[in-house]
Amino acid sequence: MPAEPLAPDPAPLPWRQRGAPLLLGHRGAPRQALENSRAALDAALDAWLDGVETDLQRAKDGALLLHHDPHLAGGESIAALSEAEVLRLAPETIGLAQLRELLEQRPEALVNLEVKTDAPHGDARAAELAVQLQAWPAALRERLWLSSFDPLLLLRLAEAEVPVPLAFLASQASALRLLPCLPVAAVHPHHSLVTAERLRGWHEAGLAVFAWTVNSLELAAELLELGVDGLIGDEPSVLLTAAGRA
Template sequence: MRIRPVSAVTSALLGLSVLLLAVPQARAAAPAARTASQVRTPLVIGHRGAPRRAPENTLASVDEAAGLGITWVENDVQRTKDGALIVMHDTTLERTTDAGRRYPGRAPWRIADFTLAEIRKLDAGSWYDRRFAGERVPTLRSYLQRVDRNRQKLLLEVKAPELYPGIERQLAGELQRAGWLDARHVRNALVVQSFSAPSLKAFHRVRPEVKTGFLGAPKASELRSYAAFADQINPPHRGVTAAWVRSVHAVRGPHGRRLEVSAWTVDNGDRAVELARMGVDGIISNAPQEIEEALENATDEEETEDDGALSILGFLGL
């Protein structure tokens, strides 16, 4: 059988049919575009600074994050034998310093067993790369000063507070002396978080004006009890769902605002985009620059799709 070529008129009619079929989808896409543009992109928070570029929880790591344009950084605070507050993640010194070589007979090298003077002698950079040889374990005061100098903001974790009785009041005093409890910092540059609900409650009693975050993922039915002392519920990202995020956002915290969610530790761009679409407020990452780029790319793609849908409506005069 001979197939006749399609006439120009028929071709035009077919094209119009395709456009008409696209109208319902375009109409649906237009409100979605407007809604998406109103959704705030999550804050990206550098986990221990920028640990893929510098040794974690050091001033070098904070500086690297600043160089990447990362405004928010996360750190961990603990206490030495003689009562100084320092910045380090592990409760022992061995993994991220040369404590094992310098103090061979003092295993397991617990922070609480060493004075600040002893910890000041440690090399906290060579384990990561020779370029960082001589990097020191920072005191909380020096860390706060550097974050301020870089015009950054801080998500500060009270690490293992059960090992350091009274650290909450001491921390509040140190923040006060460093100028971090003024209106500017308290309003939008500081969050204190912990895995320990009792510790977070204790800090909230001492400085109720400071935003606080509970590290964990309570059940939806438990959220109101945490909202008495926590402004954020910060869970491991793997278990986060859109329904759970909505449950958190439905509860108001101690300052009368809805609870926020900052998920950790997210180093995959696709997962970060998924979490952003679920509505999380923050994403804590070892690779903050890569996560920011993934979120920006996803936003650009969505805007392009939305513009295409709106163009169809405009072409049809709808």
């Protein structure tokens, strides 16, 4: 029997609101629009996915912006720029306020927000994110959860009493040893790490399991057959077809 994880955040778990495995667009629908833009998020939801996975970076002035890489396309570091400078260089970029608007406008949408870290801002972004999310209505927070590859950031988010569930992202098997020490309600493993034995152990520990990045029909069907709680992928049609929802 695997060790029990630390008690997860008591907030409602978004994935328990739906009966079927959840299908999330990876950075929205990045093959249809610029990843993490409002257009990409809308495209994934318009395709009838359950929600989206998106990424959060912190600008120099503390603004929390949706962007995967720590640098813009031109090589500029987001952490070294103000929000205004980021928007001047990458006008499609949206922030936490626009993500809230999306949840307000789409009452069925779920959002998994991956929080990126870039020292020395890890501590600040945890506290700032907790404060901002605590001001959101409960009805919006209930459709959101945070994830990160950084175990220290997850601990900081828990210490800051962020009012949404947390999930641990893992790309290597060695990282999975940290799970029993983390205050998480879910694990997001790379699809190559999902085995029947691991999945059983995670479920026995009370963790939901979301596999990424799933872009082939065969792989999606295999993971659903194993019993994962959700899939994260770039192509909505692949996920929907595998789940029998196309």
